[in-house]
Structures are given as structure tokens and as C-alpha cells.
Amino acid sequence: xxxxxxxAYRLQSRAYPELxxxxxxxxxxxxxxxxxxxxxxxxxxxxxxxxxxxLVSALLALVALGTTAALRPGVEGLIAPYLARxxxxxxxxxxxxxxxxALLWWTGLQVLPTFLSSGILPTLDxxxxxxxxxxxxxxxxxxxLFDLPALTILILTPVVAAIGLGSAWAGLAIxxxxxxxxxxxxxxxxxxxxxxxxxVQGSPGGPGHAIVRWLYLLLWATPxxxxxxxxxxxxxxxxxxxxxxxxxxSPPLEALFSAFPFPLAAVPGLLAVxxxxxxxxxxxxxxxxxxxxxxxxxxxxxxxxxxAEAPAGFSRTSMLGRVAAPRALALHPTGPxxxxxxxxxxxASRTPGxxxxxxxxxxxxxxxxxxxLLSAPSFGDxxxxxxxxxxxxxxxxxxxxxxxxxxEVMGFGYTRTLPxxxxxxxLGKVTLITLLYLLxxxxxxxxxxxxxxxxxxxxxxxxxxxxxxxxxxxxxxxxLTWVARRKGLPITNLYSGGWxxxxxxxxxxxVAGSPLAxxxxxxxxxxxxxxxxxxxxxxxxxTAVSATALGxxxxxxx
Amino acid sequence: MDxxxxxxxxxxIRGLVVRYGERVAVRNLSLAVRPGEIYGLLGSxxxxxxxxxxxxxxxxxxxxxxxxxxxxxxxxxxxxxxxRVGYVPETPLLFEALTPREFLEFIASVRGIEPAxxxxxxxxxxxxxxxDSELDQPIATLSMGNRQKILLVAAxxxxxxxxxxxxxFHSLDPRAVRVAKELLQQHTTxxxxxxxxxxxTMEVAExxxxxxxxxxxxxxxxxxxxxxLRGATSGxxxxxxxxxxxxxxxxxxxxxxxxxx
Numbered sequence: 001x002x003x004x005x006x007x008a009y010r011l012q013s014r015a016y017p018e019l020x021x022x023x024x025x026x027x028x029x030x031x032x033x034x035x036x037x038x039x040x041x042x043x044x045x046x047x048x049x050x051x052x053x054x055l056v057s058a059l060l061a062l063v064a065l066g067t068t069a070a071l072r073p074g075v076e077g078l079i080a081p082y083l084a085r086x087x088x089x090x091x092x093x094x095x096x097x098x099x100x101x102a103l104l105w106w107t108g109l110q111v112l113p114t115f116l117s118s119g120i121l122p123t124l125d126x127x128x129x130x131x132x133x134x135x136x137x138x139x140x141x142x143x144x145l146f147d148l149p150a151l152t153i154l155i156l157t158p159v160v161a162a163i164g165l166g167s168a169w170a171g172l173a174i175x176x177x178x179x180x181x182x183x184x185x186x187x188x189x190x191x192x193x194x195x196x197x198x199x200v201q202g203s204p205g206g207p208g209h210a211i212v213r214w215l216y217l218l219l220w221a222t223p224x225x226x227x228x229x230x231x232x233x234x235x236x237x238x239x240x241x242x243x244x245x246x247x248x249x250s251p252p253l254e255a256l257f258s259a260f261p262f263p264l265a266a267v268p269g270l271l272a273v274x275x276x277x278x279x280x281x282x283x284x285x286x287x288x289x290x291x292x293x294x295x296x297x298x299x300x301x302x303x304x305x306x307x308a309e310a311p312a313g314f315s316r317t318s319m320l321g322r323v324a325a326p327r328a329l330a331l332h333p334t335g336p337x338x339x340x341x342x343x344x345x346x347x348a349s350r351t352p353g354x355x356x357x358x359x360x361x362x363x364x365x366x367x368x369x370x371x372x373l374l375s376a377p378s379f380g381d382x383x384x385x386x387x388x389x390x391x392x393x394x395x396x397x398x399x400x401x402x403x404x405x406x407x408e409v410m411g412f413g414y415t416r417t418l419p420x421x422x423x424x425x426x427l428g429k430v431t432l433i434t435l436l437y438l439l440x441x442x443x444x445x446x447x448x449x450x451x452x453x454x455x456x457x458x459x460x461x462x463x464x465x466x467x468x469x470x471x472x473x474x475x476x477x478x479x480l481t482w483v484a485r486r487k488g489l490p491i492t493n494l495y496s497g498g499w500x501x502x503x504x505x506x507x508x509x510x511v512a513g514s515p516l517a518x519x520x521x522x523x524x525x526x527x528x529x530x531x532x533x534x535x536x537x538x539x540x541x542x543t544a545v546s547a548t549a550l551g552x553x554x555x556x557x558x
Numbered sequence: 559m560d561x562x563x564x565x566x567x568x569x570x571i572r573g574l575v576v577r578y579g580e581r582v583a584v585r586n587l588s589l590a591v592r593p594g595e596i597y598g599l600l601g602s603x604x605x606x607x608x609x610x611x612x613x614x615x616x617x618x619x620x621x622x623x624x625x626x627x628x629x630x631x632x633x634x635x636x637x638x639x640x641x642r643v644g645y646v647p648e649t650p651l652l653f654e655a656l657t658p659r660e661f662l663e664f665i666a667s668v669r670g671i672e673p674a675x676x677x678x679x680x681x682x683x684x685x686x687x688x689x690d691s692e693l694d695q696p697i698a699t700l701s702m703g704n705r706q707k708i709l710l711v712a713a714x715x716x717x718x719x720x721x722x723x724x725x726x727f728h729s730l731d732p733r734a735v736r737v738a739k740e741l742l743q744q745h746t747t748x749x750x751x752x753x754x755x756x757x758x759t760m761e762v763a764e765x766x767x768x769x770x771x772x773x774x775x776x777x778x779x780x781x782x783x784x785x786x787l788r789g790a791t792s793g794x795x796x797x798x799x800x801x802x803x804x805x806x807x808x809x810x811x812x813x814x815x816x817x818x819x
Contacts, residue, residue, distance in 0.1 A: 037579035205657035205694040329684060329693055331663045331676040339667030343656065350655040350696060411653040414709075417615040419640040420668045 008136030011129070012144070015120045019141055020045040023114040053148035055502070056107055060100060060149055064156040067096040071164025086266070093161060093174060093265035100153045101181045101188075104146065108189025109196075110353045111145045116197070121312060138312030142190070150182050157181075161268045170268035176293075177264030180300035187303035192352070194314050201350045206327065210349055217355040221363060263292035336420055340428025341435075347407050357403050358436060361396040365389060365440035369447030383527075386448040387461050391516045393440035394465050398472035398512040401433045402504050405480045422485065423550055426477045433473040437466070457527065464535035465515055467542035472512035474542075476504045478549025511541050563642075564629025566593055568720040568752030569614065573623035576609040576776075583609040585776040586623070591720070591752040596742060598767030599756040600799055606776040607756035608648055611724045614754070615645045627720055641669070644713030648724040648756075650705035654698035658689070658708045661697060662715065669716040676715060683711040686741070687734045702729040710738060714745075721745060723755040727762060739766055760795045770795075774803040 024045035036044070069075070076088040120141065124134045143150075157178040162171030200216050203209050266289045334342065348354035368389035408415070408425070441462040448458055515534040522530035569591040576584040584606040591597040599607045612618040614625055616632040616639065625632055632639040653661055666676035684690040689707035692700060697708070706729045713721060721742070727735045743766070745751050757763055763770050764784055772780040772787070780787055780802040787798045 037581065040579070201655065202696055202699055204696070205659055327694060329659065329677065329681050329690065330673075331659070331666050331680055332673055333663055333666035333671055333676050336668050336670075339664050342667075343653070343660070343664045346660050347653060347655040410655065411651065413617060413649075414645075414647060414652055416617055417640060417643070417645045417647075418665065418668045419637045421637060424668075 004130065004133050005136060007129075008133050008140055011124065011133070011137045012140040015124075015137060015141060016144055017042040017046050018120055019114065019118050019144070020049040022118040023111065024048050050148075056103070056149045057152040060103060060152045061156055063096065063099050063103075064160045067092060068160045068164045071160070089165060089268060090266040093177075093268060096157065096160065097177055097181045097265055100157065100178075101185050104149055104153065104182065104185035105188045105192075106353075106356070107149060108146065108185065109193060109356075112189060112193040115142060115145060115311075116193075116314070135309065135312035138314075139308060142186075142307075142311035146182075146186060150186075153182055154178055165268060167268075173268040174265065176297060177267075180264060180296055183300045183303045183307065187307055190307065190310055190314055196352050200352065203350060210346075213349045214355075217349065217352060218359060221352075221356050221359040263289045264296055267293070336424035337427045337431060340420075340425055341431050344404060344407050344429065344432055347410065351407075354404070354407060357400045358432075360400065361393050361436050361440040362443065364396060365393055365443040366447075368392065369444045373447050373451050383448075383452075383454075383457060386444050386458055387519075389444040390441045390458075390462055390465060391513075393437055393444070394469045394472075394512050394516070395509060397433050397437040397440070398469055398476065398508045399505050401429070401473050401508060402476045402480055404429050404432060405477060405484075408484070422481045426474065426481055426549065429477050430470060430473040434466070434470055437469045438462075460531045461519075461534075464519075464531050464538055465512075466538070467535075468512050468515045468538040471538070471542040471545040472508040474549040475511055475545045476508040478545075479504045479507075511545065514541065563719075565626060566628075567591070567626070568593060568595075568628060568642075569597075569754060570626040571610070571614075571623065572626075574610065574613060574620050574625065575622035576606070576613055576618055577621045583776050584613070584773075587773075587776070587778050588623075589771050589778060589781065591754050593752060594746045594750050595768045596746055596753040596755065596766055598763040598770040599754065599773060600758075600760075600763055600770055601756070601773035602803065603758075604775075605773040607773055608724055609776075610773070611645075611722050611754070611756060614722050615643055616640060641716075642719045644716065644718035644721045646706070646709045646713050646721075646723045646726045648728075650702060650709050650729070652697050652705065652709070655696060657694050657696055658684075658700070658711075659693045661708065662693075662712060665712045665715055671716055679715055679717075680711060683714050683741075686737050687711070687730075703731060703734070706730055707734060710741075714741065717749065719749075719751045721751065721753045721755075723753065725756055725758070727757070727759070742766065760799065764795050772799060772802045779803060 021042050025041070070092050071089060076085060121134055121138050124137060125131070158171035158175050161174040162168050164170075196216070200213050203213050333339070344354075345358075348358055368385065371385065445455070445458050445462065449455060515538040518537055519530045519534040522533055567590055569589075571590070572588050574584050574587040575582065583604075587606070587610060589597070599610065601607045609618060613620050614627065614632065616636050619633055627639040628642050630638040630642070653664075656664070662676070662680050666673075666680075671679075681690070684693065684707075687707045687710060689704060689711060692704055697705060700708070706726070710726065713723070723742075727738060730738060739762075742753050742755075746753055746768075755762075755767070767784070769781065769783055770787060771778050780798070784795055787802070788795065789798065
């Protein structure tokens, strides 16, 4: 290690607790730290950052575990009976890499604002430290944001390939693809983060700019949607490849291989499986894979070189985008509940992490709706898929609902001085979650009706689930507000309050999911009866939860 | 300004204690801000000024003692107390992702101000302190001074009966400071409201405050009008401050040691 790197490493180890402090307490974003001795603040912050990294890593490990199971011999016969083993392996491993990329990228977008707002590099810039050393401090701090999740990917992906395919060579063969994934995720986090800093976060106010911001966010969310899309549509995608493979010789497969997000994922399959489709005389696909892999590796090297320099410059980038011409000042105040809702939408429109929570259920609804339109032939099929889509929308909206509470960390030190009741705060956020559910359901309904026109059945399902969605959101936000009032700290992002989000999302998930489960059990008897029971349970949940959740928050001002 | 009160006194603090773990930031503090009065809280860094103010606006729960805002305890009736207070924090950290216009709209909504009234007041205050040119830029991109101007507009928007201002002038330009001082005097003389402000600047305290309290390591070590604090010495307020905080010798020693190089 050169002197400059050694000094950079020493400085980053001093600066890192500061980064953790800002990640947990978001002081520069207007939050107030709890009233505990200052020495305990950094210790607690550092510990909680580690806990949150463990949580993300556990999620990655869970995905890896699922992939190991999918790679066991014989499983492909169930999912993709016509697909050659090596193609199946390549598809599954490619899916794993895409999921890892998306999760790490998404994590990066969650934690980057902390890196930027910590102001560590500008502080070091004015000290007599060589600028190259300061740049390296920035690079090392940036890497530390991802350390545990990135290490989890780096270790578990080869282990998954080795165990799943029963070959240590397969584990080694996936290593270049794994490293490329980590480099791409970090580079994408930084590049998209900078883009959004200037064009979304720094965007002026006004309806026109708001539309442009949401369009940018939609563009950004589409690739990030891959994470969820692969989980939802992965098996169907493999099945589709299987049917393509059954219908023709190798040319479509060559095209598929070259189109894979990670052609490097094909190598373990070829190593682990005996000669198959791509061996012997059929050298063209192998050449396509080799070429595509080379391109990917080249890109990864370029991205790594860019990453070595970019984080430092990024942390000094001005957020100011286009300066807006002053408009006449006219305020349009509303009631407090609507004010919370509008404020959250405005904050989300400049914060990709929150925008994603809004766009995910909507994109999911569009994807499943289009799938329904294209694939389902009869009322029964359409209803099944539409009901599944509505159920997914309900579960997604309530599962991600607690994260909307994190918006409150911004300006928390000021908004707590306002006469805003906990009840208004909760109802504002519950309204947002409910609207997300209704909008997602409306998209599915619209697309399903184009295929089979039977609005009563679809509407019945949506309406029967509605009280359960409201109940789940009330429960989650009621508990979070109660905890925040007592602890004096709102739940923040994935890296600072992950445990709390998980702790309340699970009961919320159960409340939203119970009527759906009962419907599933009873639908074979009669759909009408199932809907009736579902609505009854849903209403009962809302009655019970609203009394508890709003009771918890009664009279409290933040 | 029409909120009914339980007491005519804008602010009464009795035996306030604020602790951060083992460290005691405010020790047994008692003071009152009378109607139509600007009360200045003077003190060195870490004297307990901000902790006192945070207890008044509900950001800190006192470890002992009581705070009453027009008779309402912020710990017991937080909504009632907060309705009557306008607050400018020392560090202007707000919703970074909102523009000032969006932020003021949120404040007006939470405080239940009519659209026409909110617009008129926001226009007037923003224009007066020259904050009207950057109302559509995200707050994250604004300078500290401009953020503080927006906070001042937000604090005045509902015409509160008690203003709690923590170092309200330290990032403002001279023109804005002058206008802000006029606004505060107008608030107390015409509206009969009370103002509690903390400051390090003796000139601000001398020119603006009707009464001053001197805090030293969490203890109120002196209170009265400027003339009373100066006492018989007829010195400056700065000298009175150093005498009250028993720091005059410390300052002399510090200056002497600087001379030694």
C-alpha cells in the first residue's frame, strides 16, 4: 500500500463513524439525534449501520439459497422440460446476477444521499491533505457503504454455483461475472445518483417540472424493476425459453445467449454440464458468448477505472440544476391530511428511493395487466391473473408502506414544532398507500376488462380487499409513529431503520394477506361466497386495527 | 393571533432541567416573557440556550420543571402550545426536497391558514426580506441565509403570539437583519405578542431586547433590562456579560496568551 493509500485508509477509518452518524441520525437533513451522550451516538450509529448491512446481506443470502435449490438436478425438468441443462443453468445464474445487481444498485441509491450530505470530503478539502489522498478517502468511504452486501455476493455466488452444479470449477467460472456485477452496481449507483441529483433532486418547482421529474423517475425505475420482475416473471421466462428451444434449432438460442444480461453466467453451465447444445460442431453460440463476455468484462474494467475517481468528484458536485424564473407566489393550503400526502408526493418526486416505492406497485400492475391481456384466453384465467395482480398490489403497497414513514426524517427537527397531530400524519400516509393500491388495481382492472368484460367480479375483489389494505397501513404507521414519539427518532432508510421496517411490515403483510388467503381457500366452493367472507374479514380487521392504531396516536403531536 | 389562552403570559418557565445523559445542559431555569416584550437569552456556546428553546417548542422533553406557553404545557398539550408559537431554529435544516413555495404551503396547511391570507402574508414577508427570488428552487440548493429567511417567513405566517428565535440573525444579510428587527418590534408593539430570542451579538440584545437573561453553563446568572445588567459600572453589555459569567479574567488570560504567540 502506497503512502497516499495508507493515509487515505487511516483518514477514512476516522471519517467512517461520521458517515454512520449521518446515515442513522440524518442531522444534515434536518433530523434531531436522541438525547444521549455524544460518545454513545456514534457507537450506536456504527452498530446500527452494521445491523442494516447484515439485513441486506441476509436478503441476498436468501436469494442465493433459492438459486441453489433451483440449480439442483431435476428441477429444470419441472420448470423448463425442453431446455438443455446448460441453458437452464445459464438462465438461472443470469437471473441471480441480475437480482444481485438490482439489489445492490437499489441499496446504493438509498445510501448515496447520506454519503453526499455528510460533507466529509469538503471538510477534508480545506485541510492540508493532498487532494489525491482526499479523493482516495472518498473512494474508500464509498466502498464501505457496500462492504458487507458486496462481500456476501462475492462469496455466496460462487458457492451457489459450486454447490448447485456440484463442481468447484463452476464456482470459479462465475467469479468474473460476480465481480462484474458488483462493479456495475456500484457504477450504476453513482451514475444514476449523480444524474438524479442534478435533474431530479435539483429540479425547480412547478407542475411542468414535476411531470418531467416523474418521467425521469419512471425511466430510472424500469431497470430497477428488474429485481422484482425477475422474481415474478423469472420462472415464466425460463418456461418461455424452454418452449422456444423445443420449437427450433440453435439460432434462437444464440440470440438468447447474446441477449442475456450476463453472458458470463453461461460459462459455469458449460463447464459443469457434459457436452450439449453448445459443444462440438456448434461453435457459433460459443463465439457469441465469448464475444459478449469479453464486452462485459471490458465494460466492467472501464467502470472500475471510473469508480476509482468518480466518488470524490461526485461528493463535491453541486445539486443545483436549472434555475427557475421566479413565479408569482400563490399558496394553496389544504387540510393537514392532504398536506402530508402532497408533501410526501413532492418529496418522492425528487427522491428516487421513495419514488421507487410508489412506482413499483404501478409498474407491477402494468406488467401483469399486459400479461393478462396477452395470455389469458377465458374469464376464469383473466380473473385468476387479475385477482393475483390485485393481491400483489395490496401486498406490495402494504409491505413497502412503512418505508414512507422514512420521509419524516427530513426536516424532522422542524416539523415536530408544528401543530401536526400524529393522527393527521398517519392518515396522510395511509391515504397514499390506499391510493397506490386503488391505482394499481384500476390499471389491472382496465386491462383485464379489455380482455373479458365483467366489471362486477373484478370490482368485488378490489373492494373486498380495500379495508384490509387500509387496516394494514394503519397498523404499520400507527406502530411506527408510536415508536418514533417515544424514541424521538423516526424510522429512516434501509440502512438506518431496516429492522423496524421489517418488524412492522410483517404484521401488516399478515393483515393484508389474511382475506386473500381465505378467498383462495373458499373460491373452489363459490367465488361469490368467497368474496363475501373476504370482505367480512377485511372489514373486521379494519374495525379492530383502526381503534388500536389511531388510539395509540390519539392526541399526540410530534 | 386569535387563539384563546389559559394565561395572558406568553411564556413561563419554572425550574427547567434538561440533561443529555450525565451532562446537564439546563439547571433549574426559571424565566418569563411578558406580553409585548422581546426577551433576549445571552450565553456562550453550550450555555443551554438552544436546549431551553427546544423544550419550549416540544423538541425536547424536560427532565424536570415546567414550561407554559400562554398557560399550555408543550409536554401535555403539544398541539395547543405549538399553535401559538412560531419557531426559527439555529440551524436551518428543512425538507431539502421541497421548494420554499412547497414548504410554505405545507406550513400553511398544517396551521390551517386561509389561502388568501397565507398568500398575502407569504408575499409580504418574502418580499420584505428579499426571499422572493428563490421560491422555486429546492431548499437543498439554497444558501444558509436564504434558508433562514424562509424559516422566518414560515414562523411569521400564522402570526403567532409567541416567537421563539434561536440565533435568528446570524446568517442573514444586513438588510434582512434590519427588516427582521422591524418585524419583531411590530409583532410586540402592535400585536402584543412576546418574543424569546437567543443571540451572541450584544448589539442585537442592546438595541432590540426589553429584557435580557444571561445563561452560563445552564444557569441563569443574571436577568433584567440592559440598564439593570450594566448596573452601577455603566460599562457595556459585553462587560456586564463577562462579569456575570465570571469570564472576564479568562478573556484577559486568553488574549494575553495569544500575544505570547
